[in-house]
Amino acid sequence: MPFPLTINGLQYVVDVEPETPLLWAIRDTLDLTGTKYGCGIGQCGACTVHVNGQAVRSCSIPVSAAVGTTITTIEGLSVDGTHPVQLAWKEFDAPQCGYCQSGMIMSAVALLQRTSAPTDDEIDSGVTNACRCGTYYRVRQAIHRAAALMSTPPAGSGGRNDDV
């Protein structure tokens, strides 16, 4: 069955069974392989993407439920790795094997979108992805750094919050 999907600003049609998890439409049908399969049961977070701006475990929603939503995958975060979260990740050399990191980054971006300067406790409850390599120490620092990068007004802009 064909399902129209909007991913990273592009329109796609995938022809799969309606109960096919969004993850497999993204990875296998559309070859957006940055989104990873880790557990398939909503436990690990390796498959995290944004659906309408919320972090969602794509292994756990059927493709039929994603029709009409706006989906962002790791590939859609920036064209060249310059999203503030990606910059912070590189600054702290956060990934080890890297397999969980797409999902970890997507969770961090979603957290920062709703909480611009998260506390350590908010990071704990907002980023619940599993990383077997144990990169949490650097990931936590990188999230704080990304929050700082995102709150710094771009040079010459005169500051974003002037009129608040």
Next chain:
Amino acid sequence: MTSKQTVSDAMTAHIETAGMDRREFFITTAAVGGTLVVGCGWPRRGDAVGVTTPAAPWYRESTIPEINAWIVIAPDDTVTIRISQTELGQGVWTACAMMISEELQCDWNKVRGEYASANRDAREEAPAWTLKNPAGPEPSPTDPRGGGGEGDLPATNERISWTGVYRRMTTNRSASVKGNLYFYQLAGAEARERLLLAAAERWDVPTSELTAKDSIITHATTGRTVRYGEVATRAAELEHPHPETITIKSAHEFTLMGTERKNLDVPLKVTGQAVYAIDVKVPGTLHACAKACPVWGGDVKSYDFDAIKEMPGVHSVVQFPKPDPGLVRGRHFSGGVAVVADSWWRAKTALDALPLEWEYPPYTHLNTENMQQALVESIDEPGRLVYQQGNLEDAMAQATSVVEASYDVPYLARARMEPGNATVLVTDDRVDIWIGDQSPQETRFSASQITGIPQEQVHIHSAHLGGGFGRYGNGPQAEHAVMVAKALKGQPVKMQWTREEDWSVGTTYRAMGVARLRAGLDADGYPIAMDIRAAADQTASSPHRSLVPPGYFFPNLRVTNHFADFHVPCGTRRATGSPSNVFFVESFIEELADAAGKDSYEYRRELISRNDFLFKDDWLQALDLVAEMSEWGTPLPEGWARGIAIDDRRYDREKPDVCTIAAMVCTVSVSKAGAIRLERVDVAFDEGFGFVNPLSVRKQIEGQVAWGWNDVMHQGFTVKDGRMEQNNFHDFPVSRMSEYPREVNIRFFKTNHWLEGVGEEAMSQIPPAIVNAVFRATGKRVRSLPLRKHDLSWA
């Protein structure tokens, strides 16, 4: 309409095929700018060799001349370094490039990596002059030349050769630095010398007047300079007249090594572009989902393909036999089936629906309880003597008091994040395999044995691995994939396990173990007799490792290993035997300190001081440093406590050997209700002669903190009816951010010896340090892991 085809032979057994030729399906492709192309047609037959993506890490024949097998330098000075080890998060992609660049004297900012070709390694021998370690055939751990690791040609057998052009391709034993350093340095030095020769020829001056730095060759007297990229083509043609005279730097002369370098693979890992084997898509690939009998050594009794053959996308079912133990390090796995379809999800869906009956092996009566009982019984047998000094029984008879304790640890999976997979194309005369693999030479051998195609015609396209944590742990992923692809000759097949299949059937395990330790103490509470007995599965990996405490003074000591024969395939998991054994020994030392009524840091210090052994001062340095770092002995809030542990993971206790000494203090809090938090970890870690990349070392230690916590707190596989009861993250928990300690302090201390490694040397101390701290906080001594089984509430 369905056509049915049956093929049989010894290694691949049986295939049944559905009539796909009457079916049509869509191929959907996005074109630039968001427009859409919907096509209807057939997947093309794979032109496998041409598969590439810009971020693909695997070897490509270079279009520009290579200086030597390891190094290609482009006209723009880009240096491509062939990496013979596998990047699984430990930083070898960068460390290997650093070891070569140290001698090459190239501009580090223009270095990139690609995996060395295991195929070329089968066809080409390493130059004879590179086979000799400059520190001699048996290098001393304190000789600053050579790496201190392996001698000239340590391990060559039919599966692994160290004389092929890429030498040691196995990523194991913490050995990517110690085992490879000298020949990486030689490769870099040889290339540098030939670049100098090319510049000398250009200017007609002797090479002795030239210097090389940051990819620029300078002739100081005339002020002339030339870039590597300008002379690389000529250097590639020139032969070095006397390569055997090339020398390499000693540990104290390194300049690039020892500096913190960002990992070269990280930029691609934050954009999702890094290519893991699971991301590979060869044009025309069919997808296979495999399932093997959950009781190891079992096989398929029957299955009913007719029941699923009309399901969407289904192509065929391949029944594969038990992998030949000779191909999987003597371990016994099961036979099984793979459903092949046009997408993996369809293959998995059909496999779940496939009526399937197993032929169980005679192990279904086994469960954790009766297996543990067998181990306990083996403890009373004489066992295999690991080490002995003095007269244990006489000394025990003279002891003022005797302390005895028994401990046990469960099976553990390495639980890498990327489920086992490989993409394979078998044709009449060639095999192509896309895989993340810690031992591509062995996979090459397996593919050759299964297909009958010579190793020289097996091409392995190595990808980064989504976690590894033990060379043998990958299980028969490659063997399953090759068997299935062989049955579908000419057709690329991507075989991918489910998470459940990987963890409960495909992997190998850290062995379940029990130990009984008995010490006779003198009037001051110090041991005069020590009896250490540790039991594990017959296939346990390094069951003796860290069992003979090199640091402590036990004048009369006997250490024995005991075994029971189980069907569970055990193998190397990060740190091999150490995590079990250090838990036993360092818990028991703590119990002795308590029996003696002494502070556990001071007690350890005294036992080390009384002993006489190489690296004694380094042990004391580690212990004192971590005590100072952790503010040992200062007051903590109620319910908080510190625990301490130390080990060096030395392989050979009998003679001077490489080692990495690490001491830890874990500070925990335990609520009255029994909830444990790891608040803080202090680590004193041996720097040896120096690290390659200290940044990666820090990351490895940080990761091992999570590993140690998981080992002690959460994880355990249990056996019921001969099979594992756990199979996914819900019942084999991996800790999250919220459990990671907020404070991790790492300090390095300098010593004068080569290191055992850094990727598994800071892990084994964490469980006993935590258990020791929990005891201080709650008064409850836990001797059976994991902690989550226990009620740790206190009043």
